[in-house]
Amino acid sequence: MTPVAAGSLPALLLLAAGDGVGVATRDLVPGEAVAADGVEPVGVRDAVPRGHKVALHDVAAGEPVRKYGQVIGLATTAVRAGDHVHVHNLGFDPGHRDHELATVHTELTAPAGPRPTFRGYRRANGRVGTRNYVAIVTSVNCSATTARMIADRFRGFATDAWPDVDGVVALTHGSGCGLVPTSPGAQTLLRTLRGYASHPNVAGVVVLGLGCEMLAVDQVVGGADISPDTVVRTLTIQETGGIRATVRAGVAAVREMLDEIDGRWSREDADVSELVLGLNCGGSDGYSGITANPALGVASDRLVAYGGTSALAETPEVFGAEHLLTRRAVRPEVAQRLLDRLDWWQEYATAGGGTLDNNPSPGNKDGGLTTILEKSLGAVAKGGRADLAAVHEYAEPMTTPGFVFMDTPGYDPVSVTGLIAGGATVVCFTTGRGSVFGSKPAPTIKLGTNSELYRRQGDDVDIDCGRIADGIATVDEVGDEIFARILAVASGEPTTSEDLDVGGEEFVPWQLGTVT
Template structure:
């Protein structure tokens, strides 16, 4: 087994796959070359990933001999290219993605029916791998057009947030924000919108508990986010998380306009909605007077996330995003990986890149916590791949994680954060979040991410206001089917019409354009308010 894997080297050929004209269903009587129908990611891998569906009886010529498929194998699924004995590890990316639950013959479809979890202990090293990122001096001179806040932070958007302290004020917050939809802001072209940040908590919490502290940290993180120029903090009036606690002692930019209201003191819902609308209207002229100005790209904080992954995620969109992330980090910016359950099985690759043993151990502590948390809930981390993931060709959490960490490129791991902690270190960081997309990205944005890139293979329609969400498709079929919901197609890497480097550069340029105000498709569709979902932990009384 080699040591190369996502995050240490390329997860797919640096050059695009050949653009062969072979039919989608190769004739059973004709042998087709493996590289015409599949991607073998490492020479010693036991499986290859199909780039088209192959029917039973298809003959495939490989360097190890000719295979005959005993059954149909779907596109993006795994084809065994050599025999694997029962109980032996199955390798993809040069790493184990599980163990064969039965003997696997070359030519067979490898999936949940014959591949299970590999629970072998992994050996951990700390700071043993350091990749020299591509040196592009011109990147350090690049800028984006952002909103400069009084505390030195730079926003990529100029929103007003209606921040709720408790679920009891959620309906009122939405009523207020709804008054500013449609044409209501046409006269204020420099205000991106009014977003209601509602949630299902805020009362019934144990004061000082992990759950209470996590919620407050998340809400306070949004309050000081550079993409908010104005805030209306709204509560009921008797909750465990008082309105004033969300802003008291907070290092808010001096130019953030802050108003607070409680429904009980204002006179009920109708009076509160009227008062809230009036206060936001009063903010609009001042916020609209603000203008974008050049800022170094070192002021970007990129959130890395994926959802609805498939068998191509770790081959196309994720490693291409990793290349864009590396360019940003090399230019002094910040990039943060997340979704702890979806790096399980690949964490040893990240600890090797940690800048210190302390940083690596922090990651392992979070992994250990998740293992205990999953067992306490009657499950295991290998339950993570969703039905959609599996339909797309992913079988185990190990396989999913090895592809997921490719989003982090090859940069050193400089910091590990708890959920919604402020992101303070430049370079590549990791934030402990669930794998559930809205909860994960909520933590990243609370930490300060001002741009998010979201890769998807099955087709996610995710948004995350106030941060723009750039969606990158892993395959052309889905991109074509959901073109109105995708920003960029990385499936061209498999199609043979683009290279990883080229798509990585496109993502990099898309990040800068988006940070400068270019709208993403989710923003055009006004998606991203309902995706504010703080992580709920602990006892509710």
């Protein structure tokens, strides 16, 4: 979408020339005449909520409907100009997309002037963190309760005596045993646990196990690329003498670690290229692809232009828009890797008795999104215009700078867990319906797609991107604001979810494979 100039907006937004629908900028009532810029007015035939679609011309049953200049589905009945276009008359169509491989390249140029910096924690291995956490990483679900008991002793004001430490977080999960150790599921979990244990936002890590699990404590620590200055402890419940003894030992170990960590690092200037940004969305609506997502794309491009890393994820939520990514790949094999992952997902969905169009969710549909094609076309806007430099497996270390993609599910906590395990030190999360998501040890900045959400649920949103739809800010202006907030949060400014201490329970590794 071409950025809208600040000022009043028409009742309908036309997102690309030739689109068959416009997006309502306010609630519309039957009988009123409305128009989008450059399009003849139409008489509204139904009540249309804001963010939903209105037909700009007649469409015969079975014909494609376009938004963003792309097909978002087929009309399931005859549609007349002025009709509300949604689930009652628009259906999913897998269709055919021309998957050009590495044919379109964009050279991003950093703005003139001094390079931006942030105040981060530089580790001995050269990576730079944005937070200083002690993480209690559990090797198996059997040690989850014990880990929470230890971490609970350090909640609230309990860490005030160690001002250079951001907190103690228990990272618990529902797996770790009953798995074939060499299976994809076990290896995915192990990669995730190692990614958190070695994360640059973790200054100290306690790896806590039961003692008889398949994914043992030593496997987590031994294979993790942990910086040599990270303080590491390991405990197993069976060897320590049970839950009570392990809680006592764990609390004592964490206190010693806090004494050792506090004052060891102080924030110092780091170049913006040291940042790894995770891009995610949840509770999307009809404004997501118009406001917050393209504005985040501006910030993502800015980071990439400076040599940083920005990672898009949620593979099922790029289905239908993947052709816009494959043509941006730096090499054909990078594009093919994305297509291979989408093939896997389609087989995975079919095996489970569904299709990728089981997404959007009911909340997405209430917000105006009808098919996965429409949702995906808005979602990929988070990735801006940069070339696609790499495609990573879930929780795989993201070592390639630039704009990259990680294969994750669309479920928010699982997706962001993979991004953080892969090295994301800050996350930006767009929401239209009002997600209350947060994450640790990497902070999440939440971007609201509409101003009504910001007014209603402002304690859960960091930036109101709805000002774009309100006509009082442009996509570029809000993108610049997001980029500035990323630098501020990376330097220690708390996010709304951090103020609420949200993030520990949102550690949810992707569970794959047979459990025996």
